[in-house]
Amino acid sequence: MSDYNILILSAGRRVELVNLFKKASMDLKINSKVIAADCSETAPALYFADKKVTLPRIDNPEYIDKIIEISKKEQIKLIVPTIDTDLLLLSKNQDYIYKNSGAKVLISSEDVISICRDKIKTQYYLEKNGFKVPTLYNKDSQIIVFPVFIKPVDGSSSINAFKVNSIDELNNYSQIIKNPMIQEFIKGDEYTVDVFLDFNSNVITIVPRLRMAVRGGEISKGKIIKNKTVIDEVMQLMKTLKPIGHITVQLMVTKEGIKFIEINPRFGGGAPMSIQSGANSCINLYKLLMNEKLTYNDDYEEDLVFLRYDRSICLKDGIIQNDKSNNI
Structure with missing residues (x-):
């Protein structure tokens, strides 16, 4: 049986995402190691992965070659970026990485990343294509x-x-x-919308999450709502933009209609909410790696409220001390 190893870059605090990839492979009964990489040896997510590796900082000239080196050594099938500053560099080098390691990068085209990473370009793109913006x-x-x-x-x-x-x-x-x-400055109900598209930019799932509370730029309390107007509008945007993978769209539902704020072409911090509601991007990615064909569905549960919180882990000599890691 083939191995479907995943490399998560800039893993940082993405403990939930690491665990959800691990759970997805177990649910599918496939062989997969989740390898977490970061430039900091104290990034919490490293200690929940099957294996942890240290990478240089993104601005290091050897960054891409180190990713290739790790991908070859660990027989990586898919590389998953998680932070914005990685995206343009990875998009420009995705063919080079695949050619030299056999690992596919979960990244949209350079044109799409260029639009999404520059918020003024995003604004102009949305306006040009008939979508409302502030x-x-x-x-x-x-x-x-x-x-x-x-x-x-x-x-x-x-x-x-x-x-x-x-x-x-x-x-x-x-x-x-x-x-x-x-x-x-616009007023209304703010939504983060998790979208998953296959490697040919076909939309598989669209999950609107009402942002009930935000902390540090990330959603801390959210509710899954199957808002048809939001879903239809985001579907049209995805068909126009044609990104790849897990995409996070921010928008406001105002009195004047839906106004788009920004598009983040990566897993957002709140993505585990949508994954746990049933729109499981981790399972979908494994299925795509196994050459399964996916079709659009809305088979996820709505009216779920997710409340995010912090917890600590205690390390000694690089090993988690379970009896000292509970918050009381």
Whole structure:
């Protein structure tokens, strides 16, 4: 029987994702090792994987070659990126990685990544293709209706993203934030939508999650809701954009209709919510690696509320001390 080994890059705190890949392989009764990689030896997710490896930082010239080296050694079938800063580099090098290691990278085309990684490009793409977005302002615009929202063009995890109430605040934040973009501040119900597409960009699942609470740019409380309007609109976007793999779309349902905020072409931090509701991207990926053909379905459970929380692990000599790792 073939092995279907997975390499998760920049594993960091993605303990849930590591465990869900491990559970998926057990549920499917296939041979698979989940290898977690990070530049930090104290990244928590490393200690839940079947094997942990240390990679150089992304800006290291040897980063791609080290991924190839590990992929060959561990007979990796699929490489899963998890952070934004990896995406463009991996997209540019995905053919090189596959040619030299046989490992497929779960990544969209360079054109798609380029659109998604630059929020102004995302804005223009959405507008051009008939999707609603918040109004985009120039800092020197004659008329700006406050409040507005300011964030970095290539930002992630809501770092340096702020609501701005006055021109003085805007001027101050514009000095702090490198390459800022300024948008209309919109009100409504905010959704994160997990989408899974196969390697030919066919949509397999679309799961809207109402963002009930957010912490550090990631959803901390969410509810699965089969909002048909949201599903239909996201389906049209996916058919237009044609990404690959697990995609995270953020949008607002407003009085004026759905307005898209951003598209993250990777597993988002809250993706385990959708996976555990039944839209199991981990199982789907294994099935694709086994050359199974998947079709669109909505066979996941709705009205589930997920509450995320932190826990600690205790290490001694690089080994988890189970009796000291419970939060009390």
